[in-house]
Amino acid sequence: MIGSIINGKELTSENTMPIHNPYSGEKIDDIALATEQELNEAIDDSYKAFHDTMKKMPAHERADILRKTADLLEERTEEFAQTVVKEAGKPISASRGEVHRAIQVLRFAYEKAKDITGEVIPMDAAVGGNGRMGFAKRDPLGVVAAITPFNFPLNLSLHKLAPALAAGNAVIFKPAEKTPISAYKLTKLFHEAGLPESALNLVMGTGKEVGDPLVKHDKIHKISFTGSLPVGRSIKESAGFKKVTLELGSNSPNIIFSDADLDQAVKSLVTGAFAFSGQVCISAQRIYVQKEVYDQFLKEYVSLTESLKVGDPAEEGTDVGPMINEKEAERAKQWIDDAAEKGATIAAGGERNGAILKPTIMTDVDENMKVIAEEVFAPIVSIIPFDTEEEAVRFSNNSIYGLQAGVFTKDINRAFRVAEKLEMGGVWINEISTYRQDNIPYGGVKKSGFGREGVKYAIEDMTELKFIGVKLEQ
Ligand SMILES: NC(=O)c1ccc[n+]([C@@H]2O[C@H](COP(=O)([O-])OP(=O)(O)OC[C@H]3O[C@@H](n4cnc5c(N)ncnc54)[C@H](O)[C@@H]3O)[C@@H](O)[C@H]2O)c1
Numbered sequence: 001m002i003g004s005i006i007n008g009k010e011l012t013s014e015n016t017m018p019i020h021n022p023y024s025g026e027k028i029d030d031i032a033l034a035t036e037q038e039l040n041e042a043i044d045d046s047y048k049a050f051h052d053t054m055k056k057m058p059a060h061e062r063a064d065i066l067r068k069t070a071d072l073l074e075e076r077t078e079e080f081a082q083t084v085v086k087e088a089g090k091p092i093s094a095s096r097g098e099v100h101r102a103i104q105v106l107r108f109a110y111e112k113a114k115d116i117t118g119e120v121i122p123m124d125a126a127v128g129g130n131g132r133m134g135f136a137k138r139d140p141l142g143v144v145a146a147i148t149p150f151n152f153p154l155n156l157s158l159h160k161l162a163p164a165l166a167a168g169n170a171v172i173f174k175p176a177e178k179t180p181i182s183a184y185k186l187t188k189l190f191h192e193a194g195l196p197e198s199a200l201n202l203v204m205g206t207g208k209e210v211g212d213p214l215v216k217h218d219k220i221h222k223i224s225f226t227g228s229l230p231v232g233r234s235i236k237e238s239a240g241f242k243k244v245t246l247e248l249g250s251n252s253p254n255i256i257f258s259d260a261d262l263d264q265a266v267k268s269l270v271t272g273a274f275a276f277s278g279q280v281c282i283s284a285q286r287i288y289v290q291k292e293v294y295d296q297f298l299k300e301y302v303s304l305t306e307s308l309k310v311g312d313p314a315e316e317g318t319d320v321g322p323m324i325n326e327k328e329a330e331r332a333k334q335w336i337d338d339a340a341e342k343g344a345t346i347a348a349g350g351e352r353n354g355a356i357l358k359p360t361i362m363t364d365v366d367e368n369m370k371v372i373a374e375e376v377f378a379p380i381v382s383i384i385p386f387d388t389e390e391e392a393v394r395f396s397n398n399s400i401y402g403l404q405a406g407v408f409t410k411d412i413n414r415a416f417r418v419a420e421k422l423e424m425g426g427v428w429i430n431e432i433s434t435y436r437q438d439n440i441p442y443g444g445v446k447k448s449g450f451g452r453e454g455v456k457y458a459i460e461d462m463t464e465l466k467f468i469g470v471k472l473e474q
């Protein structure tokens with residue numbers, strides 16, 4: 001059994017929740033769920049840790065802890081990768097990839113911790129400014145609540161923990177109840193690297209019983225949330241005056257113009273749509289292809305998709321494993337069937353076996369079908385023809401979401417024109433929407449959320465600018 005870790009002590013409970021391997025269905029562990037009283041104790045402990053320890057800790061010490069955590073994680077890459085395979089069902093090669101990215105996030109944070117600067121404000125710029133001096137500095141906020149999803153249990157947790165600690169905050173970490181083992185191990189790793197134990201408290205439980213009271217608690221200064229739109233909406237409503245960052249979902253578009261390198265676009269977009277069974281917030285969900293090359297693109301795309309190895313995520317070489325559970329796979333299967341009943345064609349896949357949904361390609365879709373209009377978060381992609389640049393932009397922007405998009409063309413002027421018009425937090429040219437490097441500013445517009453991650457930008461969101469000025473004696 002694993003449980004919450006508060007002030008370095010691990011809690012047990014009779015009230016537990018089982019964790020299952022999404023592929024085999026076997027129970028791999030139980031989590032002890034935190035009570036409301038334990039949650040309150042954790043928050044008090046974090047609050048004290050902020051004021052007594054983190055606020056006073058020199059930047060070089062915070063940096064050193066982050067560096068040591070990165071080194072420890074690197075030494076245990078395989079152990080952490082196997083954990084992600086077991087609890088999330090992510091194929092082993094992608095799980096190793098996630099650990100490598102997580103190490104990079106820690107290293108970006110280690111470098112940045114010693115370089116959190118402010119600025120001197122010119123005082124002679126305004127009438128009466130002469131004789132005064134002033135500067136703005138960045139101060140930590142206090143206690144940051146990090147609430148994370150199941151799909152990147154390590155890397156997306158570190159996108160919150162590492163910048164929050166680099167900036168000198170204390171953190172309460174509430175991981176997804178479906179994938180708590182990576183979170184548990186990660187918390188212990190930070191402590192082993194020398195982080196004062198109360199500076200990072202882990203609370204285990206459901207969104208309703210632990211997440212919601214955490215969001216409402218007065219001693220929390222900021223909520224950094226990654227997850228679904230409905231939960232993000234509820235958090236924003238409950239958070240009151242706290243600062244909030246919301247990293248939510250999307251139905252990312254990718255546009256293929258007729259002059260694009262089709263082979264490269266096909267190859268990268270097969271990965272972009274089916275990596276981790278499409279359970280990626282920037283997964284390529286809608287692919288718009290210019291009519292002249294539509295048939296060729298579709299033929300090559302179907303052929304490459306059908307060659308993917310689907311099955312056991314623990315086996316080397318598996319491309320597509322299970323979804324997080326059978327219920328989610330069935331929900332996605334119903335969306336496919338619903339679209340097919342309304343006239344869509346299933347060009348590949350469409351079958352479900354337990355939690356495994358075969359990589360599925362839909363054509364002849366219309367913009368009102370769920371597979372287009374909502375976030376599928378499953379291995380389902382729709383391929384749609386378009387005529388003109390204006391049409392491709394209009395189709396792409398016809399969404400409540402706006403996280404990342406991909407544009408494929410050799411015409412640099414067109415690429416920038418389209419990038420400017422797309423209502424997105426980020427646009428890649430000749431790269432898939434699904435690509436993220438961990439130091440870019442990352443986040444959404446519209447209902448994909450607000451605030452930015454990417455270590456440097458998350459640090460900005462996790463600090464407060466404080467102005468200090470002086471009137472000098474003349
Ligand atoms: N934009 C991004 O960076 C990004 C990254 C990864 C995933 N996501 C999104 O996350 C979703 C999938 O992840 P999920 O199924 O784990 O998401 P989810 O929203 O169901 O849960 C995320 C977290 O919120 C907690 N939670 C649930 N209800 C809560 C409440 N009322 N108050 C506080 N916390 C609560 C959960 O316990 C979990 O820890 C998808 O929509 C995906 O697009 C977005």
Ligand SMILES: O=C[C@H](O)CS(=O)(=O)O
Binds near residue numbers: 152155280434435
């Ligand atoms: O699921 C959405 C994530 O933000 C994708 S990634 O881990 O940042 O690549």
